[in-house]
Amino acid sequence: MRRRVLPGFGISLGYALAYLGLIVLLPLAALAWKASGIGVEGLLRLLSSPRTLAALRLSVVGAVVAALVNAVIGLLVGWVLVRYRFPGRRLFDALVDLPFALPTAVAGIALTTLYAPNGWLGQWLEPLGIKVAYTPLGVFVAMVFVGFPFVVRTLQPVLASLERDVEEAAESLGAQRWQTFFRVILPMLAPALLTGFALALARAVGEYGSVIFIAGNIPMRSEIAPLLIVQKLEQFDYAGAAALGVAMLAISFALLVLVSLLQRWSHRWQERSL
Amino acid sequence: MTLELSRLHRRFAGFQALDDVSLSIAPGEFLALLGPSGSGKTTLLRILAGLDYPDSGSVHNDGENFLAQPARERRIGMVFQHYALFRHLTVVENIAFGLRVRPWRLRPSRGEIRARVDRLLRRVQLEGMGARYPAQLSGGQRQRVALARALAVEPDMLLLDEPFGALDAQVRVTLRRWLRELHEELELTTVFVTHDQEEALELADRVAVMNNGRIEQVGTPEVIYQQPATPFVCEFIGKVNRFNVWSGNQGFAAGSWSLHDDPWQGRYTEAVAYVRPEQLRLAAPASQPAWEARLRHIYLAGSVAHLDLYVASLDLSLEADVASEDLSRLGLQAGMELRVAPRGAVLFPLDRDGRPLSAERWIWQARSPVPA
Amino acid sequence: MSAVMRSRTVAWPRRLVHVVLIALALVFLVLFLLLPLATVFVEAFRQGVAPYLEAIKQPEALSAIKLTLLVAVIAVPLNLVFGVAAAWAITRFEFPGKALLGAFIDLPFSVSPVVSGLVYVLLFGAQGWFGPWLDDHGIKIIFAVPGLVLATIFVTLPFVARELIPLMQAQGSEEEEAARVLGASGWQMFFRVTLPNIRWALLYGVLLCNARAMGEFGAVSVVSGHIRGLTTTMPLEVEMRYNEYEYVGAFAIASLLALLALLTLALKSLLEWRYGDEIAAHAPGGH
Numbered sequence: 001m002r003r004r005v006l007p008g009f010g011i012s013l014g015y016a017l018a019y020l021g022l023i024v025l026l027p028l029a030a031l032a033w034k035a036s037g038i039g040v041e042g043l044l045r046l047l048s049s050p051r052t053l054a055a056l057r058l059s060v061v062g063a064v065v066a067a068l069v070n071a072v073i074g075l076l077v078g079w080v081l082v083r084y085r086f087p088g089r090r091l092f093d094a095l096v097d098l099p100f101a102l103p104t105a106v107a108g109i110a111l112t113t114l115y116a117p118n119g120w121l122g123q124w125l126e127p128l129g130i131k132v133a134y135t136p137l138g139v140f141v142a143m144v145f146v147g148f149p150f151v152v153r154t155l156q157p158v159l160a161s162l163e164r165d166v167e168e169a170a171e172s173l174g175a176q177r178w179q180t181f182f183r184v185i186l187p188m189l190a191p192a193l194l195t196g197f198a199l200a201l202a203r204a205v206g207e208y209g210s211v212i213f214i215a216g217n218i219p220m221r222s223e224i225a226p227l228l229i230v231q232k233l234e235q236f237d238y239a240g241a242a243a244l245g246v247a248m249l250a251i252s253f254a255l256l257v258l259v260s261l262l263q264r265w266s267h268r269w270q271e272r273s274l
Numbered sequence: 275m276t277l278e279l280s281r282l283h284r285r286f287a288g289f290q291a292l293d294d295v296s297l298s299i300a301p302g303e304f305l306a307l308l309g310p311s312g313s314g315k316t317t318l319l320r321i322l323a324g325l326d327y328p329d330s331g332s333v334h335n336d337g338e339n340f341l342a343q344p345a346r347e348r349r350i351g352m353v354f355q356h357y358a359l360f361r362h363l364t365v366v367e368n369i370a371f372g373l374r375v376r377p378w379r380l381r382p383s384r385g386e387i388r389a390r391v392d393r394l395l396r397r398v399q400l401e402g403m404g405a406r407y408p409a410q411l412s413g414g415q416r417q418r419v420a421l422a423r424a425l426a427v428e429p430d431m432l433l434l435d436e437p438f439g440a441l442d443a444q445v446r447v448t449l450r451r452w453l454r455e456l457h458e459e460l461e462l463t464t465v466f467v468t469h470d471q472e473e474a475l476e477l478a479d480r481v482a483v484m485n486n487g488r489i490e491q492v493g494t495p496e497v498i499y500q501q502p503a504t505p506f507v508c509e510f511i512g513k514v515n516r517f518n519v520w521s522g523n524q525g526f527a528a529g530s531w532s533l534h535d536d537p538w539q540g541r542y543t544e545a546v547a548y549v550r551p552e553q554l555r556l557a558a559p560a561s562q563p564a565w566e567a568r569l570r571h572i573y574l575a576g577s578v579a580h581l582d583l584y585v586a587s588l589d590l591s592l593e594a595d596v597a598s599e600d601l602s603r604l605g606l607q608a609g610m611e612l613r614v615a616p617r618g619a620v621l622f623p624l625d626r627d628g629r630p631l632s633a634e635r636w637i638w639q640a641r642s643p644v645p646a
Numbered sequence: 647m648s649a650v651m652r653s654r655t656v657a658w659p660r661r662l663v664h665v666v667l668i669a670l671a672l673v674f675l676v677l678f679l680l681l682p683l684a685t686v687f688v689e690a691f692r693q694g695v696a697p698y699l700e701a702i703k704q705p706e707a708l709s710a711i712k713l714t715l716l717v718a719v720i721a722v723p724l725n726l727v728f729g730v731a732a733a734w735a736i737t738r739f740e741f742p743g744k745a746l747l748g749a750f751i752d753l754p755f756s757v758s759p760v761v762s763g764l765v766y767v768l769l770f771g772a773q774g775w776f777g778p779w780l781d782d783h784g785i786k787i788i789f790a791v792p793g794l795v796l797a798t799i800f801v802t803l804p805f806v807a808r809e810l811i812p813l814m815q816a817q818g819s820e821e822e823e824a825a826r827v828l829g830a831s832g833w834q835m836f837f838r839v840t841l842p843n844i845r846w847a848l849l850y851g852v853l854l855c856n857a858r859a860m861g862e863f864g865a866v867s868v869v870s871g872h873i874r875g876l877t878t879t880m881p882l883e884v885e886m887r888y889n890e891y892e893y894v895g896a897f898a899i900a901s902l903l904a905l906l907a908l909l910t911l912a913l914k915s916l917l918e919w920r921y922g923d924e925i926a927a928h929a930p931g932g933h
Contacts, residue, residue, distance in 0.1 A: 005345060006326045006822055007832030009739045016732035019724075020750055023799055027765030028753075030775050034768045073674060080671040084664055092672065094839065094915040098679045099905035100854070101914075103861025104759075105881040106900040109888050110682035115691055115862065120681065174728025175659065199755075209863035215728065226760035233764065233868060238773050245761040252756050265784070325823050346829040362842040366766035372828035375838065427828060 031249075034242035042251060043243050051219055052244065058136060059225040060251060063204035066143035070200045071193055073144075081152070082159040096152050099145050104209025111142055112214040134216025139224060142210040147200030154196035158189055191267040198259035205252050246274025275335050275430050275463060276301055277322070282331035284317050284487075291317040292328065293487035299431075302461045304454075306474035309484035315467045316355075316435055317483070322465065323352045325434050326387065326439070348431075351424030353534040357416050364403040365419050366391050371377035372427035394422040397456075414445040421453075425460075434466035437474060450477055460512040471511045475499060483507050503631040505622055508548040514594045515549045529588045531615055532563045537636045542623035546630050549616040551580070551595035555640075556604060556612050562640075567592065571608055574598060581606070583614055616640070686904045690779050690897035701898035709875045710899065716791070717866075717879060718859040721798040725855055726848070729806025734840075737814040737824070748811070759864025763797045766869050770796075789871030794879065802855045808845055809851030810834040812877035813925065817843055846921035850914065857910040861903055 038046065046052060081093050099107065115122045115132035125132060132138045162185065169178040208226040215222045225248055232241035277299040284292040291314045292358035299305055307315040320326040321333065324345030333340040340348070344396040360368050369391045373382055395401050398418035408416055417437060418424070424432060437453070438446040454477055457464050468474050474481045474496040482492045483506070491503035502508040505602065509516070521543045525535040565585045573580040577602055583592040592614065596604070620638045622630035669858065691698055696736060701707065732751060737745060768774050770787040787793045821843065825835040841848075864879040870877045872886060880899055887896035917925060 003827060004739065006738050006819060007826075007835070008734060009741075012731040013735040013741065016735055016747070019728045020747075020803075023796070023803060024753055026748060027769050027800070030769040031761070031765045033775075037665060056663070068655075074669065077671045077674065080668050084668055086668055090919075092675050092916070094911050095679050097911055097914065098683060098907065101681070101861075101909070101910045102882075103863060103881045103900075103903045105863040105884045106686060106861070106903045106907075107682060108863075109884065109896060110685045110689075112895075114682055114685050121677070145682070148678070166904065173759060177663075202756045205758075206759065206761065206866075206869075208760045226758050229758075229760050229764060230868060236773075238768060238771070241764055242768055245758075245764050248690050248737055248758055248761060252758075256756060265892060316833055323823075323827055345823075345826045352827045353822050356820060358824040360821055360839055360842075371825070371830070371838070375825070375830040375834045394856065423824075423828070433883060450857065485791070576854075606802075641845070 010068055020242070029240050029247075035246040038239040038243055042239070043247075046240055046243050047247055051223070052225075053222045055223045055225045055228045056247070056251070058139060058223065059248075060203055060255075062140050062143050063147075063201050063207075064223075064255075066140055066147055066204045067143055067197050067201040070147045070196045074148065074155060074196055074200075075189070075193065078152045078155035078159055080145065084154055085249070097149050099147075100149050104146065105213075107145060107212035108142065108210040111138075111145060111210065114213065115141065119158055133214055134222065136215075136222050138214035138216065139211050139222055142214050143204035143207060144209050146210050147204045150199035150203065151193065151196030154192045155189060158192040160187060163214065181273050187266075191263055194259055194263045194266055198256055198263070201255055201259070205255065206248060254264055275442065277340065277431075277463075278332075278334045279318075280332050280334070280558075282318070282321065282328040282333070284314070284321070284326070284328045290314075290487045291329075292321075295331070295484075295487070295489055297482060297489060297492065299463060299465065302463055304457050304477065304479045305463075305465045305482045307467045307484060308469070308474040308481050308510075310469055312486075313484040314487040315370075315469075315484045319435055319465060319467050320598075322431075323350055324348050333625060351362065351427060351429035351432045353417070353420045353424050353432070353434040353437055355439060357408075357420040359416055359419055359423070361408050363393070363407075364404065364465055365400065365406050365408070365411070368408070368419055369394055369422045369426050371423060388397045390426060390574050391422075394426055397425075398422045413441045414447075414449055417441065417449060421456075429462070431463040431465065434464070436468055437466055438468070438470070446473075453477065468584070475511070481532050482508060485510070499547045500526050501637055502548070502620055503635065505548070505630045506548065507617040513551050513593060515551065515554070517547055517549075517588070517590055518624075519545050519547050521545075526621070527563075528590075529565055529585065530563060531565050531620075533638055534563075534609035535556075535638070538623055538634060542625075542634075545621045545623045545636075547616075547619045547621045549592075549619045553617045553619070554583075554592060554593060555617055556581070556596065556615045558604070558615040560613070562615055564613040565590075567614040569606060569608055569610050569612055572606065574601075579606075583612065585614070683904060683908075686897055686900050691899040692897075693894055694903070697894050698898050698901075699919070701892075701895040703904070704895070706875050706878070706883060707895075707899060710878050710880045711902070713877070714792070714860050714879040714881075717794050717798050720795050721802055721859045722852060722856050724799055726806050727800055727853055728803065729808075729810055729851060730844075730848070732807045733810035733814050733844075734809055742930060751804050751807050754800055759801055759862065760868055762800045763865035763868025766793055766796050766800070789873065789877060790871050791877065793869035794866050796878060797869045798862050799857050801862055801865050802859045804827055805855035805858065806848065806851035807849050809854070813844060813847045835862055843924075846917060846924040850917050850925050853910055853913055853917070857907065860906060 008125060035043070036200075047056075051124065077096065081089060081225070091164060112133055113119050115125070117123065117126045117131075117133070119133070122133060128136070132141055165187075167180050170184045175183065191225060206226060208224070211224055212227055216228075217223050217227055226242065229241045229248075231246045279295065279297045279299070279603050282292045282295040289580060291311070295314070295318060306316055309315045317326060319623060321328055324343065327341060360371065363371065370387050373387045373390065374500070395404055398421055400415060400418055400422070403411065403415065409462050410418065411419065438449060441449065461605065466477070475498065478495060480492060481495055481498050483490045485506045493500060494500075498507065499511055502511060508514050514624070515526055519528045521536060521540070522532070524532050526533045526545060553566075566587065567583040567585045569581055570584050571582040573582065575622075577598055579596050579598045581594040581596065583594055585591070586591065594614070596606070619635070621636040621638060622632060623636075624630055647838055703811065732747070733740075736748060757791060767788055769776060771777050772781065772782060772788075774788075787796070821839050822835055825839045829839065861881055862879075863885070866879055867882060867885070868880070872882060874886065878886060880903055883897050884899045884903070887899065
């Protein structure tokens with residue numbers, strides 16, 4: 001007797017599942033299958049090689065630090081764009097999305113040129129003893145660049161919807177401006193901040209295009225994990241590439257699960273209201 | 275069309291929206307489904323519209339299985355709670371929608387559609403608004419567009435989900451009267467859902483009061499108001515004073531006020547009594563049993579005055595309504611003592627666990643009605 | 647708005663804080679975002695207009711442009727249809743595993759682009775699951791256009807669905823139900839009610855999807871094989887020229903991609919500004 005009132009359930013769900021299965025799930029299954037080819041021992045040997053470890057460490061630590069920096073800068077930029085009015089605000093607001101829109105290869109060569117020892121920024125940093133291009137610092141700079149819009153874009157709607165009267169209430173209760181910020185505003189922004197952090201992190205961990213140009217790709221020093229995969233592929237070591245791919249997937253899922261747990265915790269005051 | 279709804283059940287995750295609901299809807303009648311939110315009234319309406327289906331039970335239309343017909347073949351006009359106007363279409367396009375989506379053979383000609391839309395625009399008093407978009411209309415205008423859109427397909431039955439819910443008080447009253455007139459003119463079977471008892475009593479030929487997925491009572495507004503079938507109906511419809519009475523030597527009584535009767539012949543020791551504010555006598559003669567009450571406050575609300583009374587001997591607060599112009603005639607002033615007695619009451623005996631028994635309802639009237 | 651009013655009325659230490667914060671944010675935006683963009687154009691025209699035009703007119707450049715457009719023209723409509731179907735199923739019906747489906751749609755966002763390409767090599771490459779079979783039948787997917795298309799579809803799969811799901815959730819199904827009660831057939835309902843209601847969000851999603859599809863580097867780089875004139879898209883052409891120290895040539899192609907990015911940003915801002923409420927609370931996460 002039960003029928004669906006709106007049409008198209010079977011066809012839309014069927015199509016979506018088939019498409020998703022063919023495009024995403026089947027290939028990922030191939031990845032898992034190929035990776036299993038080298039066995040647990042082989043996987044451990046591969047992952048414990050110093051070069052792999054160094055690359056994974058750079059990808060993960062670099063991404064975490066970059067996402068943290070993005071959380072701080074993103075909060076500043078988001079705050080300024082939402083709360084203050086100044087000429088050109090719209091333009092700067094649109095500019096925030098540039099790292100989304102600019103192809104990574106273009107960002108990569110542009111950043112490299114900019115931070116090279118003779119580049120616009122590099123020439124000022126070089127005398128200070130700061131080398132960016134072809135160092136781990138360059139990897140970090142590229143990761144900040146690609147992850148930048150996430151925090152701003154997740155924060156903006158939340159910032160805009162923050163009730164002004166809550167801040168006014170805090171001030172009327174005698175709180176200093178900075179106290180209001182750290183005790184009232186920041187906790188309310190925390191869930192969105194964490195979402196932005198997670199997105200920036202996920203993006204930076206796997207980032208390839210913008211990083212490889214500026215990294216210099218010096219083994220053990222400025223080589224990122226995705227590049228190792230490419231190199232293994234070029235050597236026709238498919239199982240090794242697949243194993244590294246699985247390791248990277250596992251790492252990014254672990255990080256995302258961690259962040260979502262943090263998020264649930266920071267969101268706890270919203271759970272009750274249904 | 276006569277609709278026969280029989281033993282409908284509908285369960286959603288975690289709650290019973292309809293619990294054994296049976297109801298018949300006569301041709302041309304104006305029926306209100308009245309109840310608090312979550313009482314199942316909207317679910318019932320959606321089942322009639324073909325937007326939801328019961329887990330069990332049947333709906334027959336002149337003997338035909340109504341549930342087997344998909345929504346689009348039921349010849350129903352529906353006005354949604356938030357109107358569900360197509361925001362990207364103008365008023366005219368909204369009203370014409372149901373005609374334009376007809377299969378080519380059944381579709382009226384352009385001119386005919388245009389003429390029918392014009393007639394409807396006039397009927398809902400929106401001439402000259404045809405080119406506007408829903409966002410450019412007021413709430414009351416949107417509601418009338420939704421109604422015109424529903425009527426355009428010449429339905430056999432009109433369903434309205436909280437038709438006045440989103441409107442402010444004044445518009446609501448005007449539109450209510452207008453809808454009633456429209457109904458009388460079209461003689462279209464109309465079912466509407468509301469949580470507003472005043473709206474239901476004022477508009478409908480019959481009211482079905484719903485609670486927790488069940489129909490508590492179906493009847494004319496007079497019956498619902500004067501002879502409520504269950505404690506829920508007593509409390510949901512209108513304002514009401516509620517207190518307990520106990521069985522004694524002279525029948526049931528509460529303090530110094532006694533009913534001098536026991537229709538249950540000693541089977542129950544306690545009952546709950548419901549008395550409407552206008553059923554309280556404020557100056558009962560000494561010959562009649564009554565309470566000594568203090569008039570704590572007079573709330574003047576236009577033509578009516580609400581009196582806040584307190585019976586100290588029972589620790590009972592009561593509300594009585596009198597016409598404002600009677601205040602001075604009766605010499606009422608805050609702080610004065612009054613002899614107060616109900617003129618009528620609806621009583622339900624309580625079983626041993628203190629649950630009221632609707633089946634044993636007793637409608638009591640004072641024997642010698644004395645003018646107030 | 648009130649921010650202006652406040653900043654006029656508040657005491658000067660607080661105004662100073664405002665000014666400092668604005669300055670900090672703007673300096674960052676200029677140095678970190680605007681400067682790289684400017685670099686692209688400055689480097690592209692470093693030797694003047696003629697070498698720039700020369701670099702763009704080379705046959706490799708033209709074939710890269712054509713290939714990029716071809717890949718986008720195939721990948722974007724496929725993901726558009728998928729996005730609409732997935733959003734319709736998820737927002738209009740209840741079914742077990744709905745949350746899981748939503749998570750799977752997001753999956754490509756958390757997969758490294760390189761891995762996105764890798765999975766297709768493992769599936770269709772010489773040593774892959776279907777490799778030998780494809781080889782026997784003379785079908786080439788990896789190091790050929792189909793591989794580029796597949797990898798691009800993979801990385802751009804979530805965009806349209808992600809844009810539509812929150813909007814359609816917020817809009818609810820009342821209008822569609824009204825259309826049904828008024829007698830509309832399934833397709834009439836879709837084309838007359840659903841589609842007009844989601845058109846701007848759809849366009850928005852397509853815009854982001856297209857920008858990523860044309861600019862994708864990591865995933866296509868893995869499946870491309872870098873065969874000049876045959877399997878190099880514009881971003882790959884940029885890489886190859888850059889690695890061969892053809893800086894002007896690399897930046898010339900890059901400037902075209904940067905223009906595409908600027909156009910995307912402009913259209914995106916226009917859509918947000920003009921049809922903000924019809925795009926609604928779109929989930930952030932356009933890579």
